Amino acid sequence: MFPKGTIYQSGKSPERADIKISLSFKRRLIYHFISKSGAGITAFMILSFLWTFLPVLKEEVYYDLGLSKDQPAKTESRIDVAEADKVIAVQKEAEGWGVNSYFSIVIPKISAASNVLANIDSGNKNEYTDALKRGVAHSKGTYFPDQGKTIFLFSHSTDSPLNIARYNAVFYLLRKMEVGDNIIVFFADQKYEYKVTEKLFAEPEDTSWLNYDSSQEKLILMTCDPPGTTWRRLLVIAEPLK
Template structure:
C-alpha cells in the first residue's frame, strides 16, 4: 500500500504528484494494528452476545408471545405417579424435583439441599438448574420451600445463571407456579412480590404457619445489587 497525495509549495503555482514508499516495519505495524483493532471489536461483540443473549432472548419471546395461558383452575390434584411423570415429561422436566411457571414459560430442574453460603456448591448447582436452599423444606411438608437462582462471580455468569428467573418480575398476585416433587404435582399461587437488600437472608427462615414457596433471584437482572422475592402459597 502506497500513500498518494498532491504536494504543494507555498508561493509557487507548480504542483505535482509523488508516491511515498513506507519502510517495511511501518507497513507491518500498520497491518498489525488493524488486525488487533478488528480482533478487539469482534471479542467485544461476542462477549456482549454471550453475556446478555439469554436475557434478551427471554425478553423478546415474552414480548412476542405475551403471558402464557393459566386456564387450569387451582384445585386439588390427585393424579397418579404415571400421569404426573407424563405431564412433567411433556414440559421437558422430570417429576423428581422441578419447577414450571406457565405465565413466563420458565422451567427447570431443581437441585436439592444446596448450601446458599458456599459459592462453590451453589454455582455448581446453578449450572444445572435452580437451587433449593439447604435447611428449608420440601413440597407437601406444610412449611417454607426456598428456591433461588443467582450468581456473584462475574457478569457473564450472572446473565447465564439468572436466565431461568429472568422474567420473574413479570409475575403478579394470582399467577400460578407448579412444582413437581417425588412424582407428585404441587400448585402454588403468587401472593406478593418485593425487592430486598442483597444481604437480607430473613426469607430463608420465613414461617407464617402455611406451606409457602419463596423464589429469589437477582435484581435488576444480571446484577447483584438487590434480591427479587416472589412469595406463593400452596393452592393444591
Template sequence: MALYKYIKTYPKQSRRRGPKGRLVSGVLILAGFGLLIWALGPILTFQILSEELFSGTVSPLSRQDRAPNASRVLAAAEGPDDSFQNYLNPNVWFPSAPQLKVAQNVKEYTLSIPKLKIVDARVIIGGDSLEKGLIHYGGTAMPGTSGNSVVFGHSTLPQLYDPRNYRTIFSLLPSLKPAGKGYDGDLIYVTFDGLTYKYVITEMTVTRPSDISPLEQTYDNSYLTLITCVPPGTYWERLNVKAKLVPIL
C-alpha cells in the same frame, strides 16, 4: 558567493472525510448508544417501576447504592469475573445463613412457571451450582409441607432470557404478578416425589443482600419463595417471589 533559489509552495490541504467516512462514524456512534441503551434500559426501567410493581421494598438501599453503574452493569457482557462466578454458587448469597445439609431421600424435583414458559426445570436440593439447575436452599421446608421452600435461580439481562438455560432462567421473574387488585396471581407448579403441587403468587418484595428474612420459616401453611438478583443483569438486590399452596378442593 553562494546562490540560493527560493521556491514558493502552498500548504497541503488536510484531507476531509468523504460521505462514506462520515457515514461510518455516524453508524459507530449510533451503535455505541444503542448498546448502552440495550444494557441500561432494563435496569433503569426496573429502578423506576419497582415501587409500583412490588408490594413493598424491605430494607431499601440508599440512593447512592441503588444508582446504576455502567461498569457493573456491563460486567457480564465483558466476561465473568470472580464476583460473577461466585454468584453462580448459592452458598455466597446468604453467608450469615449457610445451607444446612439434611439427609433427604429425594435429591431433586421439578418446577414449572407457565407464564414464563418454564417447564419442568430441575431443582437440586442443597446444590452448589446454579449452572446445573435451580437450587432448593438446604434447611428450608420441602414442597407440600408446612413451612417455606426457598428456591434460588440465576438471572441476567432479560434480552438474553432462555427458559432452558439455568444461567438466565429467572431473568423474567420481575414480570410475574401476585394475587390482588382483581388479579388471581400467577401460578407455579412443583412436582416433588411423584406429587404435583400448585402455588399461587401472593407477594413480591425486594430486599438487601444482607437481609435473610426471605429464608424465614412459618408453619401456618405451605409456602414457596423464589429468589434471584435484581435489577436485571446485576447482583445489587434480591427479588423474592412468595407463593402459597393452593388447597385441593
C-alpha cells in the same frame, strides 16, 4: 365268648353268692386297645369330615350373605392401579415441560421450567454456583412440598436474553410475575400448585427469608434484580392452591 362256664346250678348252688369275672392281662390289653381305637377312629372321621366340607360350607355362607372373601384384595388392587395411573400422568406432564417429576419447577406465565437441585448450601458460593449451572437450587435447611413449611428456591437472572443460556437464567422473567399467577412444582412424582400472593424486594445482605416462618406452607422464589446485577433481591411468594 370269654370267659365261659357254669355260673349257677339249680339245687346245688347257694341262694346268694358273689361272682368275680376276670380277664387275663393280655385280653384286657386287647379290650382297651379296641375301645380306645374306636374313639380315635370316630374323632378322625369327624375331623376328616370338617376338613373336607368346611371350605364348601364357608363358601355357601359367603354366597348367602352376599360377601366375597376376595373383595378386599380386589379393592386394594384397584387402589394400587389408580395410584400408579396418577404417577404416570404426573411423570408425563413433567416430561412435557422438559423436566423430571423428582423435583422441578414450572412457571407457565413466563415459560420457565427447570429441574431443582435439593439441599444446596446458599452460604457456600462454590456449591451454589455449580448448582445454578444445572438448574434451580433448593436452599438447604428449608422444606419440601406438602410439609407445611417454607420452600426456598433460587436461580440466576441476567441482563440480556443472549446470556440466558450462558448463566442458566431460569428466573430471567421472574419480575413479570404478579399476584394470582400460578406456579407448578413437581416433587416425588406428585404435582403441587401454588398461587402468587406477594412480590417484594430485599437487600442483598438480607438473609432472613431463608428462615422465614409461617403458619402455613409457602413457596419463595428468589433471584437478583435488576437482571444481571446484584443490587437487590427479588422475592416472589406463593401459597398452595386449595
